[in-house]
Amino acid sequence: MSGSRRFEKRVALVTGAASGIGKATALKLAGEGAAVAVVDRDAEGAEATRKEIDGLGARGFATVCDVSRSAEVAAAASAVERELGPVDVLANVAGIGDPAGFDRIEEIDDAGWDRILAVNLSGPFYWCRALLPGMAERGRGAVVNVSSLAGRWKSANAGVSYSSSKAGLLGLTRHLAVAYGRRGVRVNAICPGGVDTPMIRSAAALERSAEAEAALRERLDAYRYFMPIQRLSTPEEQAAAVAFLASEDASYINGVSLDTNGGLYVA
Numbered sequence: 001m002s003g004s005r006r007f008e009k010r011v012a013l014v015t016g017a018a019s020g021i022g023k024a025t026a027l028k029l030a031g032e033g034a035a036v037a038v039v040d041r042d043a044e045g046a047e048a049t050r051k052e053i054d055g056l057g058a059r060g061f062a063t064v065c066d067v068s069r070s071a072e073v074a075a076a077a078s079a080v081e082r083e084l085g086p087v088d089v090l091a092n093v094a095g096i097g098d099p100a101g102f103d104r105i106e107e108i109d110d111a112g113w114d115r116i117l118a119v120n121l122s123g124p125f126y127w128c129r130a131l132l133p134g135m136a137e138r139g140r141g142a143v144v145n146v147s148s149l150a151g152r153w154k155s156a157n158a159g160v161s162y163s164s165s166k167a168g169l170l171g172l173t174r175h176l177a178v179a180y181g182r183r184g185v186r187v188n189a190i191c192p193g194g195v196d197t198p199m200i201r202s203a204a205a206l207e208r209s210a211e212a213e214a215a216l217r218e219r220l221d222a223y224r225y226f227m228p229i230q231r232l233s234t235p236e237e238q239a240a241a242v243a244f245l246a247s248e249d250a251s252y253i254n255g256v257s258l259d260t261n262g263g264l265y266v267a
Contacts, residue, residue, distance in 0.1 A: 006247040007034035011084045013077075014038060015067055015127060016094030018045025020197035021146060024235035025091050025242045030058035032243065034089065037080040038062040059084065067094045067123030068115070077130035087131050089246045090143045092124035092169075098155075098162035105160055113161045120165035125172060128187075132180055139184035142246040145173050146238070149193040149261045156194070166191075170257050177255030186254040188245040193261025194232040229262035 012029040016022030018040035030036045030053040038053070038060055040046040046062040053060030061083045065076040081087060096119045098112070124145050135141025150158060151166030170189055177187040241260045244250055259265055 005033040006243070006249065007032045007089065010034045010088040011080075011086060012036050012089035012091065012246070013080055013087045013127075013131070014091040014093055015065075015123065016040060016146075017049050018042040020093075021192070021195060021235045021238045021242075022091070022093035023049050024239035025093055026060075027052055027056065028236070028239040028243045029089065029091075029246070030056050030060065032247075033058065035059040035084045036061075037084055037087070039065050039067070039076060039080075040094070041066045067126065068118035070122075070126045073123070073126040073130055077127070081134075086134055086138060088135070088141055090127055090131050090141070091146070091242050091246065092127055092143070093146045093242075094123055095120045095146065095148075095165075098158040098160075108159060108161055116161040117165045117168070120162070121168045121172070124169055128172070128176060132176065132185060135185045136180055136183035141185040142250075143173075143176070143185065143187040144242045144245045145169050145187070145189040146242070147173070147189045147191045147257065149191055149259070149265050152191050152257065152259065152265050152267070173257065174255050181254045186245075186250070188250070188253060188256045188258065190238060190241045190245065190258045190260045191265070192233060192238050193227070193264045195235060195238055196232040197235055227262050227264045231262075233260065233262065 007029050012034040014022050014026040014036060017026040017038040026036050026038050026049055036053055038046045038049045041064060043064045050060040050062040063076045063079050065072045067073060098116045128143060147169045148166040150163040151170045154163050173187055173189040180187060238260055241258060
């Protein structure tokens with residue numbers, strides 16, 4: 001953790017905070033002085049992150065929530081604000097991968113399509129709907145949405161529903177940035193590429209047909225070959241980008257989709 005205290009006397013809420021980028025973000029913000037609400041559907045993982053926040057000398061609060069369910073989001077938002085106070089920073093990190101389909105749209109059923117969009121796009125919308133009005137009323141706040149390289153181009157290891165959900169999240173980011181910037185709330189996004197998280201490791205471990213497995217390996221090998229920085233990112237590197245955009249160091253940055261993918265996508 002850095003010695004910076006950019007989030008002193010601030011309350012942050014991080015979804016998907018039981019592991020991966022979400023956990024790294026929760027610890028990063030706590031290490032810089034924030035009280036942090038740890039939100040995840042994994043109760044044990046959320047509580048483990050909260051305990052690590054306690055170890056940093058910060059205040060943490062863990063709550064279980066399926067971000068794809070609007071009623072659960074509304075209830076969790078109320079619980080967090082009762083426990084920690086009004087939320088200043090929202091990091092929408094929770095997301096799920098889509099190992100099915102790849103380039104074959106006929107392999108994606110309605111339930112799979114709906115689930116990916118419900119978590120990756122509707123979830124951030126529900127959280128923004130729950131918290132942005134309060135931020136705007138107070139005249140300050142920052143939202144950082146975790147999109148993906150897939151939202152800027154396409155995914156190397158997931159299907160069209162994943163890419164569509166992450167592209168939609170960038171549209172949500174831009175619209176809210178314009179709508180709420182004049183009210184003191186900044187909304188930005190990061191677009192990671194390959195990150196060494198449980199999601200990417202689990203995708204690599206799924207049982208597939210020999211043909212599908214060979215296609216996946218070919219995609220991942222090409223992905224690594226073309227990366228200017230030829231390694232996966234760490235969750236902590238992504239968390240640093242989230243913290244920057246959420247901080248006053250980025251006070252004039254609004255509506256940005258920051259590419260945090262090692263130069264694989266250059267715009």
